[in-house]
Amino acid sequence: MIECRNVAKIYRSGEEETYAVKNITFTIRDGEFVAIMGPSGSGKSTLMNLLGCLDTPSAGQYLLNGADISALDDNELSGIRMRQIGFVFQSFNLLPRASVLRNVTLPLIYAGIKRQEREQRAAEALTAAALPEKFWSYRPHQLSGGMMQRVAIARALVNNPALILADEPTGNLDTKTGAAVLATFQKLHTEQQRTIILITHEPYVGEHAERIIRLRDGEIIDDRPNNQRRIL
Amino acid sequence: MRITDLLQETQLALSANKARSGLTMLGIVIGIASVIAMVSLGQGAQGTIQSSIEGLGSNLLTVMPGFLQPGRGFVSAGRGSAQSLKNEDSEVLRALPGVAHVSPELNRRLQIVAPTGNNTNSTVIGATPEYLAVRNATLAAGSFFTESQLRSLGRVAVLGPTVAADLFAERDPVGQIIRLNRINFKVIGVLRSKGGSGFFNPDDTVFVPLSTMQKIVAGSEYLSSLAVSVEQKELMASVQEAATAALIAKHRVDPAAPDFSIVSQADIIGTLTQVTDTFTMFLASLAGISLLVGGIGIMNMMLTTVTERTREIGLRRAIGARARDIERQFLLEAVALTFLGGVIGISLGWGIAAGVARFANIATSVSLASIALGSGVSAGIGIIFGFYPARRASRLNPIEALRYE
Numbered sequence: 001m002i003e004c005r006n007v008a009k010i011y012r013s014g015e016e017e018t019y020a021v022k023n024i025t026f027t028i029r030d031g032e033f034v035a036i037m038g039p040s041g042s043g044k045s046t047l048m049n050l051l052g053c054l055d056t057p058s059a060g061q062y063l064l065n066g067a068d069i070s071a072l073d074d075n076e077l078s079g080i081r082m083r084q085i086g087f088v089f090q091s092f093n094l095l096p097r098a099s100v101l102r103n104v105t106l107p108l109i110y111a112g113i114k115r116q117e118r119e120q121r122a123a124e125a126l127t128a129a130a131l132p133e134k135f136w137s138y139r140p141h142q143l144s145g146g147m148m149q150r151v152a153i154a155r156a157l158v159n160n161p162a163l164i165l166a167d168e169p170t171g172n173l174d175t176k177t178g179a180a181v182l183a184t185f186q187k188l189h190t191e192q193q194r195t196i197i198l199i200t201h202e203p204y205v206g207e208h209a210e211r212i213i214r215l216r217d218g219e220i221i222d223d224r225p226n227n228q229r230r231i232l
Numbered sequence: 233m234r235i236t237d238l239l240q241e242t243q244l245a246l247s248a249n250k251a252r253s254g255l256t257m258l259g260i261v262i263g264i265a266s267v268i269a270m271v272s273l274g275q276g277a278q279g280t281i282q283s284s285i286e287g288l289g290s291n292l293l294t295v296m297p298g299f300l301q302p303g304r305g306f307v308s309a310g311r312g313s314a315q316s317l318k319n320e321d322s323e324v325l326r327a328l329p330g331v332a333h334v335s336p337e338l339n340r341r342l343q344i345v346a347p348t349g350n351n352t353n354s355t356v357i358g359a360t361p362e363y364l365a366v367r368n369a370t371l372a373a374g375s376f377f378t379e380s381q382l383r384s385l386g387r388v389a390v391l392g393p394t395v396a397a398d399l400f401a402e403r404d405p406v407g408q409i410i411r412l413n414r415i416n417f418k419v420i421g422v423l424r425s426k427g428g429s430g431f432f433n434p435d436d437t438v439f440v441p442l443s444t445m446q447k448i449v450a451g452s453e454y455l456s457s458l459a460v461s462v463e464q465k466e467l468m469a470s471v472q473e474a475a476t477a478a479l480i481a482k483h484r485v486d487p488a489a490p491d492f493s494i495v496s497q498a499d500i501i502g503t504l505t506q507v508t509d510t511f512t513m514f515l516a517s518l519a520g521i522s523l524l525v526g527g528i529g530i531m532n533m534m535l536t537t538v539t540e541r542t543r544e545i546g547l548r549r550a551i552g553a554r555a556r557d558i559e560r561q562f563l564l565e566a567v568a569l570t571f572l573g574g575v576i577g578i579s580l581g582w583g584i585a586a587g588v589a590r591f592a593n594i595a596t597s598v599s600l601a602s603i604a605l606g607s608g609v610s611a612g613i614g615i616i617f618g619f620y621p622a623r624r625a626s627r628l629n630p631i632e633a634l635r636y637e
Contacts, residue, residue, distance in 0.1 A: 055631060074554070075554050078552055078553060082552025087550045106551060110551065110553045159551075159552070
């Protein structure tokens with residue numbers, strides 16, 4: 001479960017203080033599929049960094065599975081990211097020189113898990129992300145954009161995280177492959193009851209989630225279940 | 233993160249850009265190779281000098297006429313100019329405990345003529361049969377002169393191998409007659425070669441009985457030097473002291489300014505070792521500069537790599553790598569490069585040393601210490617020059633690193 005209580009992030013430049021986000025209060029239950037939407041400059045990225053434990057709030061509390069991460073140091077945050085969070089980025093961020101399989105096992109390498117178990121878990125994650133086995137030994141540049149994003153999804157799944165954070169996951173894809181990626185997220189949600197947060201500025205993409213939180217100028221302006229949900 | 237995984241990450245990263253890794257490593261290879269080669273050259277020179285000095289006789293003390301001022305070399309002392317050593321001195325020295333042999337010698341530079349018409353200018357040494365034992369000399373052909381030939385002013389000569397070759401070329405000199413100062417000498421033997429030491433070539437000499445030399449050839453009752461061989465290395469210092477005291481008493485001279493001086497082989501080796509050590513240090517520091525340049529190359533490449541892989545660093549941080557993990561990874565990349573470069577450099581340096589020894593005929597010696605030093609220094613360079621880039625990589629803010637274009 002994710003809980004934000006009056007979370008704010010302040011950036012200081014000289015004397016001036018700007019709120020990137022403020023008064024953020026919401027709760028996301030386990031197994032929810034939520035889209036966070038808003039135009040650029042609305043504080044989406046800042047919120048994603050906070051939820052992904054890449055950054056800590058300047059004020060307020062952020063509870064991840066009941067643990068307050070606001071006071072953690074850099075090392076402890078790394079540990080939280082390693083065990084509880086899976087990231088999917090717009091530009092995939094795969095290591096070009098490593099095979100698909102090794103890319104997926106990378107989070108487990110930092111967790112100190114042995115090779116055999118690593119590869120078994122990576123295989124499960126790749127299967128869940130619907131990437132056929134014959135591509136597992138390929139290098140990322142040999143794959144299409146849609147496939148690369150599935151590798152990234154598998155990498156996000158492999159440490160069995162409490163939360164998957166997807167930042168504009170379809171931003172670099174055409175509509176058709178984008179839809180396939182969104183279908184993968186929906187499948188993970190329904191079949192594996194994953195908690196997924198989808199961050200996007202595109203209404204069409206956001207409509208695939210079951211709940212939509214809208215931001216503007218760093219504040220939540222709307223938070224409601226999505227009644228016109230697209231099911232792929 | 234497990235060590236094996238860390239090593240595998242390093243291997244993947246370095247092999248991703250083989251040309252760049254190879255060229256950067258080349259800097260270290262050249263640096264380490266030149267250090268190893270230069271040090272081996274210096275140590276080889278030292279070994280050669282030491283063995284050729286020891287080849288002149290082991291546990292040797294040399295008594296020379298004239299007083300050596302401390303801190304001045306042989307040159308300023310006017311070596312051999314004073315006439316203070318006589319035959320009786322050798323009896324005094326022989327009586328001292330710990331003395332094995334005493335070889336009184338009188339040297340002159342003379343023209344030597346052979347019946348072939350060849351002639352040469354060489355050092356003629358008036359010596360006694362003990363010369364062989366004191367100077368570690370052995371005969372290649374014929375025999376050395378005997379005590380009775382010494383007593384009877386025998387006109388016999390033993391040739392050093394260089395003189396033998398100059399005068400007789402391929403022919404057997406034993407039994408031939410040579411002329412020294414218009415006096416005929418019969419050649420009875422040829423010495424085995426000892427090899428030149430650069431300062432004095434023991435092969436370019438002719439030996440005649442000391443009595444003959446003093447009374448007939450040179451017309452002098454004095455000696456050029458007295459070589460004393462000591463029974464054991466440990467006794468060198470005490471024998472040197474006793475010999476000094478005995479000769480001072482015999483000559484009745486002021487102990488503060490005696491009319492002779494005694495130099496031990498260890499003193500000569502010590503002085504020359506100092507010279508070769510300085511020489512080795514000089515060569516090694518020149519090579520060390522190229523190593524430093526190689527290290528800067530490593531740092532340059534690592535900084536470029538960190539910049540290029542900023543997004544990768546961001547990704548690694550996002551999926552759970554700690555700052556420490558990133559630092560270790562980049563440090564290990566630098567150390568792996570320099571260590572590998574060091575290993576290749578050591579083999580290359582060894583090869584150069586062997587090549588110099590083989591083709592330039594200069595003695596070289598690669599010691600275990602210089603290999604250990606080489607590998608230690610190369611790994612150390614990796615740590616020193618890899619530290620700053622690795623630190624920089626680990627301090628990148630993950631959010632900014634992920635957004636880096």
